[in-house]
Amino acid sequence: xxxxxxxxxxxxxxxxxxxxxxxxxxxxxxxxxxxxxxxxxxxxxxxxxxxxxxxxxxxxxxxxxxxxxxxxxxxxxxxxxxxxxxxxxxxxxxxxxxxxxxxxxxxxxxxxxxxxxxxxxxxxxxxxxxxxxxxxxxxxxxxxxxxxxxxxxxxxxxxxxxxxxxxxxxxxxxxxxxxxxxxxxxxxxxxxxxxxxxxxxxxxxxxxxxxxxxxxxxxxxxxxxxxxxxxxxxxxxxxxxxxxxxxxxxxxxxxxxxxxxxxxxxxxxxxxxxxxxxxxxxxxxxxxxxxxxxxxxxxxxxxxxxxxxxxxxxxxxxxxxxxxxxxxxxxxxxxxxxxxxxxxxxxxxxxxxxxxxxxxxxxxxxxxxxxxxxxxxxxxxxxxxxxxxxxxxxxx
Ligand code: ADP
Ligand code: MG
Numbered sequence: 001x002x003x004x005x006x007x008x009x010x011x012x013x014x015x016x017x018x019x020x021x022x023x024x025x026x027x028x029x030x031x032x033x034x035x036x037x038x039x040x041x042x043x044x045x046x047x048x049x050x051x052x053x054x055x056x057x058x059x060x061x062x063x064x065x066x067x068x069x070x071x072x073x074x075x076x077x078x079x080x081x082x083x084x085x086x087x088x089x090x091x092x093x094x095x096x097x098x099x100x101x102x103x104x105x106x107x108x109x110x111x112x113x114x115x116x117x118x119x120x121x122x123x124x125x126x127x128x129x130x131x132x133x134x135x136x137x138x139x140x141x142x143x144x145x146x147x148x149x150x151x152x153x154x155x156x157x158x159x160x161x162x163x164x165x166x167x168x169x170x171x172x173x174x175x176x177x178x179x180x181x182x183x184x185x186x187x188x189x190x191x192x193x194x195x196x197x198x199x200x201x202x203x204x205x206x207x208x209x210x211x212x213x214x215x216x217x218x219x220x221x222x223x224x225x226x227x228x229x230x231x232x233x234x235x236x237x238x239x240x241x242x243x244x245x246x247x248x249x250x251x252x253x254x255x256x257x258x259x260x261x262x263x264x265x266x267x268x269x270x271x272x273x274x275x276x277x278x279x280x281x282x283x284x285x286x287x288x289x290x291x292x293x294x295x296x297x298x299x300x301x302x303x304x305x306x307x308x309x310x311x312x313x314x315x316x317x318x319x320x321x322x323x324x325x326x327x328x329x330x331x332x333x334x335x336x337x338x339x340x341x342x343x344x345x346x347x348x349x350x351x352x353x354x355x356x357x358x359x360x361x362x363x364x365x366x367x368x369x370x371x372x373x374x375x376x377x378x379x380x381x382x383x384x385x386x387x388x389x390x391x392x393x394x395x396x
Contacts, residue, residue: 003171004034007162011179012236013082014044019089021236035130038137040086041158042078050078068113072152079139086137097135103144111145115154121168156217163220167227177236182243185259185396190385201249211338212263257341257395264381265311266334272327273303280324297369333381338374345372363387
């Protein structure tokens with residue numbers, strides 16, 4: 001079967017006029033001889049009546065902490081509504097469709113509520129629907145565990161649903177429709193001159209997603225890569241060709257850098273050695289790891305250890321450091337900027353060029369690191385938009 005997965009994000013299904021655009025994308029797929037499988041997110045972003053964040057705000061924090069199964073049931077409602085509303089719209093356009101929950105579409109997961117992982121797939125029902133030339137409209141972001149209880153796949157989970165279905169049904173392509181023309185050289189909300197990247201490899205896209213480019217979820221990229229199904233990021237509102245992601249990617253020899261991403265909400269911690277706490281100091285990184293605190297940008301010197309953590313782990317780490325009598329300082333509200341390019345390693349002087357350009361505009365660089373494909377620098381959150389614009393002007 002010539003199957004195409006078409007996933008539409010929250011903004012794409014948020015209003016009547018946008019849903020009409022969705023219908024036109026489905027119509028086009030049918031006209032081109034494909035059997036589309038539509039995957040939808042909840043309608044709208046925070047503040048919209050059925051958006052995921054709105055549903056989440058209906059229950060108390062302490063209830064959420066102790067009732068993760070119930071919270072998943074609540075969260076699934078946003079996508080349920082979307083599927084039926086979308087089927088209504090397709091019906092108005094004369095397209096036969098049927099709404100399906102994630103479980104009905106065959107996504108079987110473990111019991112890890114709020115961020116469940118795929119354990120099995122059951123394609124029979126969805127395949128029988130496709131065989132009858134009916135368009136399945138699947139609720140994204142959710143699955144069902146072996147006992148039939150609803151689960152959710154974690155934030156960005158509708159992208160993952162689309163990728164799972166693509167692999168399960170051996171689709172020709174997984175199309176992710178959103179409100180921008182594809183993966184851009186930087187977040188277009190920050191850099192207005194950001195350009196669409198026509199094609200990328202799975203690996204490079206995974207890096208982008210992991211390092212903060214919200215436009216696609218890293219698990220979706222990983223899933224599509226494992227099944228070797230091409231992934232395409234497109235705009236619901238335009239006819240742009242989007243960004244094509246496959247194992248080959250794209251090389252523009254003139255450009256050393258593919259793009260710039262960032263993650264806000266980082267906290268930099270520096271711990272200095274004090275003679276009377278030598279033993280604790282020696283083991284501190286392991287102890288933090290044992291407490292499930294994930295560390296990033298780690299620099300080790302004989303008398304000092306510097307690293308960053310996510311804001312959410314701040315209280316936890318401060319308790320540990322204090323109880324172990326550690327001598328530490330902390331800088332809050334930091335942002336990690338990633339400059340990504342598959343040929344970055346070995347470009348002489350590139351880190352110096354980045355640091356000079358930022359410091360010239362009085363933006364302090366708190367830390368840097370580099371790998372084969374990425375250069376990271378840590379700055380204060382206040383400077384992030386300006387810093388990304390400066391680096392984009394230099395490299396892209
Ligand atoms: P959806 O609701 O369709 O899933 P998301 O909000 O998850 O949409 O993702 C789309 C948003 O990702 C865009 O509006 C854009 O602001 C943001 N974004 C961040 N970095 C990038 C990037 N490098 N390229 C494109 N979009 C990006
Ligand atoms: Mg998204």
